Amino acid sequence: MAGGGGDAxxxxxxxxxxxxxxxxARVTVVSAPAGxxxxxxxxxxxxxxxxxxxxxxxxxxxxxQDPQRFWLSVAGALRATGPGAGLVRAVTGAPGLDGxxxxxxxxxxxxxxxGPVWLVVDDVHELGPDALQQLELLVMRAPAGLRFVLxxxxxxxxxxxxxxxxxGLAELRAGDLRxxxxxxGELLAAAGVELDEPALAMLYxxxxxxxxxxxxxxxxxxxxxxxxxxxxxxxxTERTVAEYLLAEVLDRQPEPVRRLLLRxxxxxxxxxxxxxxxxxxxxxxxxxxDLEAAGAFTVSLDAARSWxxxxxMFADLLRLELRRTAPGEVTGLHAAAAGWLxxxxxxxEAVRHAQAAEDWQLAARLLAGHWPxxxxxxxxxxxxxxxxxxxxxxxxADAELAVxxxxxxxxxxxxxxxxxxxxxxxxxxxxxxxxxxxYGRLLLGVxxxxxxxxxxxxxxxxxxxxxxxxxxxxxxAAQPGLGTDLSALALISLGSTEYxxxxxxxAEGYLDRGIALARQGGRPYLEFTGLAYQAPHEFxxxxxxxxxxxxxxxxxxxxxxxxxDPAAGMACMVVAVVLVWxxxxxxxxxxxxxxERTLTADTQPAAVLAVRIIRGTLELERDxxxxxxxxxxxxxxxxxxxxxxxxxxxRIGALLVHALIRLGQAGRAGEFLAxxxxxxxxxxxxxVAAAALRLAQGDPQxxxxxxAPNQENPVAEDYWGFxxxxxxxxxxxxxxxxxxxxxxxxxxxxALDLSERSGDLTPYILYPAAGLLERHAxxxxxxxxxxxxxRGLIAGPGGMASPQARGGLGRSPARLAEPLLEPLSGSxxxxxxxxxxxxxxxxxxxxxxxxPNTVKAHLRHLYAKFGAHHRAEAVDLARALGLLAPARAxxxxx
Numbered sequence: 020m021a022g023g024g025g026d027a028x029x030x031x032x033x034x035x036x037x038x039x040x041x042x043x044a045r046v047t048v049v050s051a052p053a054g055x056x057x058x059x060x061x062x063x064x065x066x067x068x069x070x071x072x073x074x075x076x077x078x079x080x081x082x083x084q085d086p087q088r089f090w091l092s093v094a095g096a097l098r099a100t101g102p103g104a105g106l107v108r109a110v111t112g113a114p115g116l117d118g119x120x121x122x123x124x125x126x127x128x129x130x131x132x133x134g135p136v137w138l139v140v141d142d143v144h145e146l147g148p149d150a151l152q153q154l155e156l157l158v159m160r161a162p163a164g165l166r167f168v169l170x171x172x173x174x175x176x177x178x179x180x181x182x183x184x185x186x187g188l189a190e191l192r193a194g195d196l197r198x199x200x201x202x203x204g205e206l207l208a209a210a211g212v213e214l215d216e217p218a219l220a221m222l223y224x225x226x227x228x229x230x231x232x233x234x235x236x237x238x239x240x241x242x243x244x245x246x247x248x249x250x251x252x253x254x255x256t257e258r259t260v261a262e263y264l265l266a267e268v269l270d271r272q273p274e275p276v277r278r279l280l281l282r283x284x285x286x287x288x289x290x291x292x293x294x295x296x297x298x299x300x301x302x303x304x305x306x307x308x309d310l311e312a313a314g315a316f317t318v319s320l321d322a323a324r325s326w327x328x329x330x331x332m333f334a335d336l337l338r339l340e341l342r343r344t345a346p347g348e349v350t351g352l353h354a355a356a357a358g359w360l361x362x363x364x365x366x367x368e369a370v371r372h373a374q375a376a377e378d379w380q381l382a383a384r385l386l387a388g389h390w391p392x393x394x395x396x397x398x399x400x401x402x403x404x405x406x407x408x409x410x411x412x413x414x415x416a417d418a419e420l421a422v423x424x425x426x427x428x429x430x431x432x433x434x435x436x437x438x439x440x441x442x443x444x445x446x447x448x449x450x451x452x453x454x455x456x457x458y459g460r461l462l463l464g465v466x467x468x469x470x471x472x473x474x475x476x477x478x479x480x481x482x483x484x485x486x487x488x489x490x491x492x493x494x495x496a497a498q499p500g501l502g503t504d505l506s507a508l509a510l511i512s513l514g515s516t517e518y519x520x521x522x523x524x525x526a527e528g529y530l531d532r533g534i535a536l537a538r539q540g541g542r543p544y545l546e547f548t549g550l551a552y553q554a555p556h557e558f559x560x561x562x563x564x565x566x567x568x569x570x571x572x573x574x575x576x577x578x579x580x581x582x583x584d585p586a587a588g589m590a591c592m593v594v595a596v597v598l599v600w601x602x603x604x605x606x607x608x609x610x611x612x613x614x615e616r617t618l619t620a621d622t623q624p625a626a627v628l629a630v631r632i633i634r635g636t637l638e639l640e641r642d643x644x645x646x647x648x649x650x651x652x653x654x655x656x657x658x659x660x661x662x663x664x665x666x667x668x669x670r671i672g673a674l675l676v677h678a679l680i681r682l683g684q685a686g687r688a689g690e691f692l693a694x695x696x697x698x699x700x701x702x703x704x705x706x707v708a709a710a711a712l713r714l715a716q717g718d719p720q721x722x723x724x725x726x727a728p729n730q731e732n733p734v735a736e737d738y739w740g741f742x743x744x745x746x747x748x749x750x751x752x753x754x755x756x757x758x759x760x761x762x763x764x765x766x767x768x769x770a771l772d773l774s775e776r777s778g779d780l781t782p783y784i785l786y787p788a789a790g791l792l793e794r795h796a797x798x799x800x801x802x803x804x805x806x807x808x809x810r811g812l813i814a815g816p817g818g819m820a821s822p823q824a825r826g827g828l829g830r831s832p833a834r835l836a837e838p839l840l841e842p843l844s845g846s847x848x849x850x851x852x853x854x855x856x857x858x859x860x861x862x863x864x865x866x867x868x869x870x871p872n873t874v875k876a877h878l879r880h881l882y883a884k885f886g887a888h889h890r891a892e893a894v895d896l897a898r899a900l901g902l903l904a905p906a907r908a909x910x911x912x913x
Contacts, residue, residue, distance in 0.1 A: 037063075044187055048169050050173060052316055055193055072101040075099065078092075086117075125157060137167070206237060210240070211241055214247065225331055268316060281341045370385045421447065460490070487508070555592070566594050567865060573591060639674065640781070720753075747766045752786060768802070787813040789814075841884045885897065
């Protein structure tokens with residue numbers, strides 16, 4: 020199977036590669052390791068392109084190293100083509116016949132050549148230096164009609180740099196020849212092998228798209244009784260693969276290179292210095308670079324070509340051969356590698372080698388020593404995998420390892436298991452080696468802080484944070500800069516817990532300082548968690564800023580692979596709540612789904628309660644009241660089980676009452692309220708719910724009585740007045756029902772004042788009052804544009820506008836349409852509200868959670884519809900039409 024083996028008959032069509040082979044370049048070089056499928060590819064291309072009569076094929080095997088034999092083969096192959104038959108003279112071998120003369124003769128014979136003819140030379144690397152120089156002469160001086168395709172296992176010296184600069188050279192490398200997953204499936208299917216998708220993906224991953232590996236697998240799989248199992252276990256140790264790699268790669272290497280390959284096969288990656296340690300020889304880096312250049316299944320991992328890895332199947336074969344030829348050396352090699360890697364900060368790799376050497380004490384010390392850095396870099400999955408490599412009794416008996424196991428259980432959401440491991444750590448504290456006692460206490464403090472944070476235990480978090488910051492010197496002694504990193508962790512933990520426990524603005528300072536320290540220390544994972552925890556706090560300053568922080572956190576998570584982290588769910592939750600509060604439930608749906616998939620009651624109980632509130636509100640906006648009730652009942656049960664913060668429990672309960680009212684179950688709603696403790700019923704959120712119930716029961720006077728205490732004692736955690744705005748909206752409805760339109764309009768205007776400042780549109784979606792809003796629009800209001808937007812939203816079925824209307828394709832209120840050249844869309848109305856401010860287009864975009872280009876497009880449309888030439892003129896016209904308040908600026912400028 021040299022060069023990939025096989026014939027074209029069973030080959031997979033590869034049109035993209037065929038196109039490159041038949042392109043305009045005069046010379047195409049195909050350079051890839053043994054088994055990459057070069058020969059099959061070239062034969063398939065010739066067949067597919069119908070070039071059998073115009074392609075001269077020469078296989079430059081080892082016997083062709085004699086220049087005379089090679090050139091006789093070239094001449095014979097060219098004579099066998101249609102155009103070459105009448106041009107190339109017949110030549111026979113003779114003693115002393117010079118290769119240079121043969122090459123010169125061919126150039127003379129082919130001078131009249133007009134149509135294209137391809138000279139395909141396979142295994143060019145087998146040619147000797149004289150034949151290569153002669154081939155270079157032919158390449159550079161041949162007539163334009165003669166094209167060359169040169170296939171080799173590695174680059175050969177042919178002096179083609181001039182052609183490369185002139186654009187006359189095309190190159191196909193190993194990466195180009197690697198099969199795609201779909202092509203691998205086609206190859207197996209052509210051999211009569213059908214695998215399910217997971218098995219095919221596993222086989223593809225093992226072979227890395229290597230053509231010979233796939234073909235050998237296909238041969239072995241044909242008729243196999245359990246093909247899925249075979250595919251899962253297929254490796255370089257499989258007999259046919261091992262024989263191929265031994266014959267074609269390993270046995271061709273000189274003894275020093277073979278020794279290096281075998282002894283470094285235990286490594287995931289190898290450098291020259293590490294190879295020197297394991298072999299006792301110098302020059303390892305040059306050997307590795309030469310192996311890569313020769314296509315010997317060695318791949319460089321960095322631009323400097325100082326770190327390398329072996330192809331998975333080649334590494335399998337090397338490890339098998341090492342165990343066969345030197346079984347007594349394997350443990351010592353692992354131990355030596357562990358020490359070298361640990362000394363250079365490669366903690367995870369060092370632990371794996373210590374485990375492979377079954378030195379459990381060393382492995383435990385290494386993992387405990389490197390755990391803070393692994394955690395702070397977001398490597399929870401790596402920690403879990405390393406812990407799984409220890410015997411169970413070691414995890415339980417070693418105090419430091421038990422602390423790491425507790426952290427692992429926390430990361431997986433098992434608080435009870437984490438507490439059990441912390442108990443074991445205390446029980447076995449005497450096992451901590453001398454001189455590591457302070458470090459052991461530091462480890463214990465970090466994990467206790469994380470446990471308290473997940474429990475939402477603010478006093479415990481505050482205490483552990485102080486202890487941790489006091490141990491900065493111990494941390495820096497263990498690892499320079501670790502003290503600053505752990506201070507950042509303490510501040511972020513304190514800020515996030517403070518927010519969820521009390522909704523206090525004190526959280527802001529902790530989070531700002533923690534994020535700044537994380538950036539200073541170059542810890543993107545800490546920065547990501549800080550941004551995620553900061554997002555809900557920023558939400559209370561500005562919906563747009565909260566969404567921006569959430570999106571920033573999610574972007575970092577996506578860059579680094581942390582999308583499954585609970586903090587990513589927190590960030591998604593904040594983006595979702597902003598979109599729900601802005602009455603965009605369809606846009607919010609994918610964000611809240613991501614939060615629901617990521618957050619669990621064990622890892623982030625308070626956040627899960629918040630997600631239930633958002634889900635319930637979203638479903639109420641959609642008028643899917645049964646779904647809303649289900650989400651809110653689940654949240655209410657969780658709040659009781661967790662002894663949730665009062666403000667979260669009150670908000671869930673208030674929305675639950677509203678869902679019951681919508682479902683026509685006022686009796687159940689009343690029973691729920693009556694079953695609450697008196698201090699809970701006195702909370703502002705639940706007084707809003709009681710007022711909604713009284714209105715549903717036709718008693719507006721009782722509704723006003725329920726709302727009265729809110730005016731004297733507003734909700735402490737209601738920074739933006741979300742619930743106060745809802746109370747004002749219900750008061751407006753009650754006053755209107757009692758025949759007091761002036762008081763109703765005054766209450767509605769107060770609600771609009773709050774919503775203009777916050778951007779919260781839920782009061783008008785949850786308690787729609789189209790008639791009241793229509794009447795209000797006819798009077799002098801400071802919020803004409805906001806009223807128009809709200810009326811558009813509640814015009815659709817179920818109290819919400821259609822998605823088309825929300826997206827800007829719906830009609831504006833008829834009252835606004837006549838004076839304009841064309842009606843304003845809902846999105847344009849929202850942008851219009853910011854025109855009287857000094858905000859730039861990018862700043863308006865941030866406020867609205869859209870792109871600057873979207874805002875600029877809306878501005879162009881607004882100017883066109885007003886017939887205005889600049890921003891000030893558009894503002895004046897909007898005020899004249901009553902679309903903007905004449906005397907009060909937009910709240911964005913306040």
